[in-house]
Amino acid sequence: MVLLTTLNKLSSSLTKTIGxxxxxxxxxxxxxxxPRNPNTINNYWIDMLFLIPYSQKLLSLAIYEETKVQIDSFRRQRFDAMAATDFYNDKDDRHDKEVQDLQTTLRNATVDASATVQMAEIRTKVLNDILRxxxxxxETWGNDIENSWRYNIRLVAWIRKEILLAKYGPFIQEAMMAYPSLRMSPQFQSSNRRRFFIDLMNRGIIQWDQKNNTSTDNSPYDESLATIQRLPRTNVVVKALRMRDWSTQKNSARFRQAVLPLVTKLGGTEYQSPLDDDEEDALVQKTKNTGTTSGHLAVSKPGTFSFTHAMIPPETKLDDTSLDDLLEVVTGGYINNCGPLNALCQEANCxxxxxxxxxxxLGDYLLRRIESSNCCESTVILDVGAGDGLLIQCLKEYMYDKMMTSKPKAGKTGLTVKTDHEIIVAKRGMPKLIATDDMSWNIFxxxxxxxxxxxxALQTYAQATKRTTKDTLSDESNREDPPENQSRSGQVIVLCSWMPMGEDWSAKFRxxxxxxxxxxxxxxxxxxGHNWWTWGNSAFRDGTIKSSKDMPSVAPFIQDGYERRDLKELTSYQFSSFDCAISKSSNTVSFRKLQD
Incomplete structure (x- = not known):
């Protein structure tokens, strides 16, 4: 034990000294x-050459270890203060076990809101002491930010993650203690245990194979439950992650509301510049896989694609500006209005x-689509870019249960009649649900x-369902029939969650x-996706890389014979890494092929 403690202290000292x-x-x-240009600013291998990723890990470890030391000290002081009261000095045997249990709880866990806030303040102070x-x-804008790391999106994303974890890590731990269904969500069950889970496990506060008896959650984790039943309820997410007062609507003016006051305080101005094709392409490449930019995409006037950028004088002193506010400017408004949800998504990488x-x-919607189709065989539901495959697995469980366990209803004559879903099952069978991914992100x-x-995926499952509509043709004739003369015997529905920025897969679907x-x-x-090619937003049409005088003004999906329907009934049940207190970012949109 002494050797382990010594090694831990030595490790902590080295990370703070070297990092x-x-x-x-x-x-x-x-x-x-x-040289600073779009090809070098975000080049990972150049960062590796200068050991930047390694030093980032050392800094993260130094912040984590120093935070752990100071929070442990805070808990001991808090425990000692409570133990000094007459109640804790009571030697009555009747109270011995109660006192011991409460002492253990006080020493190991957060038991009130004030303690959670104080621990967040400790974490934030440590982060500022080491990272700033x-x-x-x-402490000048030009030397330290503008000409240093402002446009290195990988670095900016890492700084944002460290700030969010410092500010909201204790609140996440509090939520995990109180709501086992959130803690045990299959979305967080991977081979790489996250640091706030490890903290709780090491302190003995939670165990992965047992429910928390002090929980306020009415749906504790049960290993025998199906995957979908282990997903948290919406009200649990809202309560646990403190989002009762968050906006439920998208706010396109969030940049002006959140960032411009800080820009003005720093003596800067808002600058909107139309992007040419090369500039837009560079911006897209910079923001892929990170979700943040050094400014904000905007529409300065109808038909004009521009980039709203905060212009700060290079000589501006930063001594009186918090690191949070500086990152708010750099990221375009993705710090100050965030909360535990954003930190949780960052740490869980979702x-x-x-x-x-x-x-x-979503499962009910898909069942209605199956019911309304005239197909005589099973529907194929294909999830492309499925990542960990969790969505399709949960849909499969829910739809199977809904379709296969419906009980017959009694008719007016007293005879039982089949439910709508049973009729669907009898006619078409269980739809085929498939998750696919190229595995390029190394997701568990x-x-x-x-x-x-x-x-x-489309070639294997969408094209493979094409067959001739002529019943008299033989199988050999079917194989020779050209694709344009073929139709499907079962409909194909594609799901796509968080299509990569700047890439348009929807054209391939169509x-x-x-x-x-x-x-x-x-x-x-x-x-x-792409704001014009994927979504048909005309405000971004003229700024697209492929724009030309001959480009049609009609949205690509309309031109290809599809209609858009926003599934607004699903929006209130979904939460994303980029939601914030003043704006909800994620929604679900259907594009249906129009019948001839």
Whole structure:
């Protein structure tokens, strides 16, 4: 035990001693020796050359270890203060066990709101003490931000994550203690245990194989439950992650509301510049997989695609500006109005936090689509870019249960009649639900996911369902019939959650002739897909890379014979990494193929 303690102290000392100077030196050399252009600013291998990713890990570890030391000290002081009261000095045997249990609870856990707030303040102070000198050695905008790391999106994303975890880590731990159904969500069950889960486990507050008896959650974890039944309820997410007062509507003016006052305080101005094709392409490449930019995409006037950018004088001193506010400006409004939800999604590496109601409502919608189709065989529901495969697994369980366990209803004559869903099952059988992903993100899968790219998935499952409509043709004739003369015997519905920014997979869906595709994530002017080619937002048409005088003004999906329907009934049940107190970012949109 003594040796382990000594090694821990030595490790903590080394990370605090080596991490900050290694980070500052690496970043400084990178900025001096490497020309700044779109091809080098976000080049990971250049960062590796200057050991920046390694120094980031050392800084993160230093923040984590110092935070742990100070919070343990805070708990001991709090326990000692409580133990000094007459109640804790009571030697009555009747109180011995009660006192011991309460002492253990006080020492190991957060038991009131004030303690949670104080621990968040401790974490934030540690982060500022260690990280700020590394990021802002001269405390000036030009030297430390504009000409250093402002446009390195990978670095910005890491800084944002550290700030969110410092501010809201204790609130997440509090939520995990109180709500086992949130803690035990299959979305968080991966091979890589996250740090706030490890904290709770190491302190003995929670155990993965037992429910928390002091929980306020009425639906504790049960290993025998199906995957969908282990998803948290919407009301649990809202209560546990403190989102009762959060906006339920999208607010396109969030940049002006949240960022411009800070820009003005720093003596800066808002700058809107129209983007040409190369600039937009560079911006898209910078923001892929991170969700943040150094400004804000905006529409300055109808038909004009522009980039709203905060212009700060390089000589501006930053001593009186918090690190939170500086990152609010750099990220374009993704810090100050965030909360435990954003920190949880960052640490769990997920864009969408699934809830049981969302899956149930989406499953009901899909069942209605099956019922309304004239297909004589099973529907294929294909999830492309499925990641861990959790969504399709939960849908499969829910739809199977809904379709196969419906009980007959009694008719007026006293005879039993089949329910609508039983009729669907009898006619078409269980729909075929398939999750596919190219595995390029190295995500830990939680269900069966086939390793297929978008093109391969469509070729395998969308094209494969095409058959001739002529009943008199033989199987050999069917194989020879050209694709344009073929139709499907079962409809194909594609699901796509958080399509990568700047990429348009929807054109491939339409080219494959799928009957419907459903997009989950930010729409129209966000970070999912392409705002014109995917969503048909005319405000972004003239700024697109492929724009030309001959480009039709009609949205691509309309031109290809599809109609859009926003599934608003699902919005209130979905939560994303980029939701905030003043704006909800994620929704669900269906695009249906019009019948001839």
């Amino acid at each position: 900050p100077p290694l980070f500052r030196t690496g970043l400084s050399l990178r900025n001096k020796l490497v 000198p590394s990021l802002l050695p001269t 864009y969408q936090l699934w809830t049981r109601e969302y899956v149930e409502h 899968t939680k269900a069966n996911v086939e390793k297929l790219s978008v093109d391969q 080219e494959a002739g799928v009957d419907e595709y459903i997009l989950i994530g930010e729409s129209d002017d966000g970070s999912c």
